[in-house]
Amino acid sequence: MPIIQTKKLYKIYNEDTIPVYALKDLNLDFEVGEFTTIVGPSGSGKTTLLNMIGGLDVPTRGSVLVDGTDISTLKKNQVINFRLHHIGFVFQSYNLIPVLTALENVSLIMELQNREKKEIRERAIHVLEEVGLADKLNSRPSELSGGQQQRVAVARALASRPKYVLADEPTANLDSKSAMNLLDIMARLNKDESMTFIFSTHDQRVIERARRVVTLVDGALYEDLKKEG
Amino acid sequence: MKTLLLLSWKNVWRNRTRSFALMLAITLGIAAGLIMFGLMAGMILQRFEGLVQNQLAHIQIHENNYLSEQENSLIIQDLYQIKPILDTISSLEGYAFRTISNGMIASGYYSSGIKIMGLDKKEEASISRFPENITDGTYLNDSIRNPIVISQRLAKKLRVQIGGRLVLTFQDLDGNITSSAFRVSSLYRTSNANFDDANVMVKRDDLQQLLGNNEAFHQVAILLTDHTKAAEVAMALDLKLPNSEVRSWESLSPELRILVEQGGFIMYVFMIIILLGLAFGILNTMLMAVFERIQELGMLMSLGMQKAKIASMIILETIFIAIIGGVVGIGLGILITKSFETKGLDLSGFADALAEFGYEAIIYPELGTEDIVITLLLVFATSILSAIIPALRAVQLNPAEAVRK
Numbered sequence: 001m002p003i004i005q006t007k008k009l010y011k012i013y014n015e016d017t018i019p020v021y022a023l024k025d026l027n028l029d030f031e032v033g034e035f036t037t038i039v040g041p042s043g044s045g046k047t048t049l050l051n052m053i054g055g056l057d058v059p060t061r062g063s064v065l066v067d068g069t070d071i072s073t074l075k076k077n078q079v080i081n082f083r084l085h086h087i088g089f090v091f092q093s094y095n096l097i098p099v100l101t102a103l104e105n106v107s108l109i110m111e112l113q114n115r116e117k118k119e120i121r122e123r124a125i126h127v128l129e130e131v132g133l134a135d136k137l138n139s140r141p142s143e144l145s146g147g148q149q150q151r152v153a154v155a156r157a158l159a160s161r162p163k164y165v166l167a168d169e170p171t172a173n174l175d176s177k178s179a180m181n182l183l184d185i186m187a188r189l190n191k192d193e194s195m196t197f198i199f200s201t202h203d204q205r206v207i208e209r210a211r212r213v214v215t216l217v218d219g220a221l222y223e224d225l226k227k228e229g
Numbered sequence: 230m231k232t233l234l235l236l237s238w239k240n241v242w243r244n245r246t247r248s249f250a251l252m253l254a255i256t257l258g259i260a261a262g263l264i265m266f267g268l269m270a271g272m273i274l275q276r277f278e279g280l281v282q283n284q285l286a287h288i289q290i291h292e293n294n295y296l297s298e299q300e301n302s303l304i305i306q307d308l309y310q311i312k313p314i315l316d317t318i319s320s321l322e323g324y325a326f327r328t329i330s331n332g333m334i335a336s337g338y339y340s341s342g343i344k345i346m347g348l349d350k351k352e353e354a355s356i357s358r359f360p361e362n363i364t365d366g367t368y369l370n371d372s373i374r375n376p377i378v379i380s381q382r383l384a385k386k387l388r389v390q391i392g393g394r395l396v397l398t399f400q401d402l403d404g405n406i407t408s409s410a411f412r413v414s415s416l417y418r419t420s421n422a423n424f425d426d427a428n429v430m431v432k433r434d435d436l437q438q439l440l441g442n443n444e445a446f447h448q449v450a451i452l453l454t455d456h457t458k459a460a461e462v463a464m465a466l467d468l469k470l471p472n473s474e475v476r477s478w479e480s481l482s483p484e485l486r487i488l489v490e491q492g493g494f495i496m497y498v499f500m501i502i503i504l505l506g507l508a509f510g511i512l513n514t515m516l517m518a519v520f521e522r523i524q525e526l527g528m529l530m531s532l533g534m535q536k537a538k539i540a541s542m543i544i545l546e547t548i549f550i551a552i553i554g555g556v557v558g559i560g561l562g563i564l565i566t567k568s569f570e571t572k573g574l575d576l577s578g579f580a581d582a583l584a585e586f587g588y589e590a591i592i593y594p595e596l597g598t599e600d601i602v603i604t605l606l607l608v609f610a611t612s613i614l615s616a617i618i619p620a621l622r623a624v625q626l627n628p629a630e631a632v633r634k
């Protein structure tokens with residue numbers, strides 16, 4: 001069974017004034033272990049789609065099923081808890097808490113999940129090592145480069161072992177070298193931890209690294225390309 | 230919870246200037262409040278003790294109707310019952326029998342209506358510290374005949390000095406006008422100008438002799454170890470003494486009762502005004518802190534931090550700031566208050582003006598533990614209350630909106 005399914009998904013902004021069809025009749029399945037990118041011109045609905053499958057926003061029509069549960073029917077607090085326990089997020093910016101160190105930032109989610117202290121620390125150090133920041137555990141975000149900050153964000157998203165990780169243009173603010181480095185890390189974690197990644201991007205080189213490319217145009221599915229191997 | 234505490238604590242220090250400014254405002258507000266508290270409480274206490282120890286005492290016994298009619302003939306009839314009853318009061322500090330007459334005082338230059346207090350030095354010593362007000366001469370000097378103690382103010386008006394001769398005129402117990410010469414043995418000055426203008430002291434024996442009865446007493450002044458028991462003790466005594474009227478300081482001096490009762494109330498009103506100012510400052514600052522961190526808070530909510538936790542985080546941050554500012558403020562307030570507690574805050578420059586209102590020139594502030602604890606709790610409550618709006622503001626965020634760049 002797919003881990004995420006969208007069924008006749010619509011998101012319409014300002015439905016009763018001048019409606020904006022941000023998403024139109026999307027029927028998409030995502031499987032465990034995918035490494036998928038959502039692409040399309042600006043305003044095509046990439047962010048909106050990620051927000052829907054991340055439980056950050058509710059569909060106007062249709063549904064989003066995660067492991068068979070329709071998350072749009074959950075109560076507000078339940079959705080927040082659902083996000084906390086099952087979804088990892090990487091945003092384009094404002095990812096990290098400036099007053100916390102890399103290690104504390106990565107630990108935060110697991111702490112909110114009330115996991116055991118020792119487990120949290122070991123896991124946080126482990127994922128920070130995986131993203132190549134073993135020597136930056138105690139650095140504050142302001143002491144890290146943009147690329148390093150995004151790597152911390154990826155580490156945090158993974159640390160709690162969510163069902164899948166969503167990333168909205170994670171490389172948009174990075175130079176191409178850092179962007180490729182981040183992609184390498186994500187690709188490796190996708191394999192090593194068999195973590196499902198769904199990310200949006202405008203960057204052609206990033207698109208090339210994905211194993212599946214979902215293209216949106218004006219909120220509708222334009223192309224769904226699954227690469228072999 | 231520990232995570233939340235840590236995060237809030239760290240957030241306090243992310244904009245140091247702003248946090249320090251707020252803490253400073255709280256510190257100064259609280260310190261100023263406490264110092265004012267201390268000064269007012271000190272003034273009230275001094276006023277209270279001054280009145281009580283100069284003359285009022287805690288309880289007075291008079292013959293029925295004496296207080297309204299002020300007739301010399303209304304001498305205490307329960308005389309022989311009173312002493313044994315007084316000795317049974319457990320909170321008794323002391324008592325003194327007094328003979329009183331209204332009359333005229335005259336020198337060659339000036340005369341004036343006056344209340345003549347006939348006092349027994351030994352009995353008075355157990356309830357009054359009046360002799361501390363003596364500025365010149367010896368209090369009711371036994372080595373001169375008919376000694377009289379008058380205030381400096383009155384001496385000036387009468388143009389007499391120590392050793393000077395004055396004539397007292399009043400009615401004796403049979404209703405005859407009697408006059409007698411007295412010699413100024415000492416001068417006094419209290420912080421209450423009205424009292425000074427209206428009271429002179431002579432020896433009780435001298436006055437009784439002139440009144441024509443050496444068992445004529447008009448007043449028994451009683452001092453207790455605890456002034457709050459006065460009303461209760463007075464009531465009990467009144468029931469046992471049919472011919473007498475027993476009243477506590479509260480009913481003898483309604484003005485003093487109001488001062489004591491409302492003084493505390495007024496102080497809290499001032500405190501609340503200060504706290505309102507602080508609440509406004511806290512509210513503003515924390516709203517700013519929330520707006521500044523919109524994206525970050527949205528990110529936390531997106532990641533799955535419950536609204537209650539986000540709100541608690543903001544409130545905790547506020548509490549930390551308020552507690553730091555409040556504790557330092559209380560410390561500063563206590564320090565300054567204590568430094569004046571022994572040597573007093575000297576307002577001698579305004580001594581005359583203060584005396585017109587019955588206050589002393591040197592104020593010894595009084596700060597009770599209770600006041601300090603209440604202040605701390607109020608600061609705590611204020612910070613929580615004023616953090617509620619910013620906290621609510623923070624959780625109204627729509628995470629999807631907040632993180633959209």
Ligand SMILES: Nc1ncnc2c1ncn2[C@@H]1O[C@H](COP(=O)(O)OP(=O)(O)OP(=O)(O)O)[C@@H](O)[C@H]1O
Binds near residue numbers: 014020021
């Ligand atoms: N809150 C909103 N109210 C009204 N319209 C909105 C809102 N959010 C998004 N839209 C509209 O929905 C459409 C899809 O927006 P979305 O942000 O999902 O596009 P996107 O593909 O992520 O674009 P970009 O590449 O610029 O990030 C756009 O036309 C946008 O203007």
Ligand SMILES: [Mg+2]
Binds near residue numbers: 046047048168
């Ligand atoms: Mg977008």
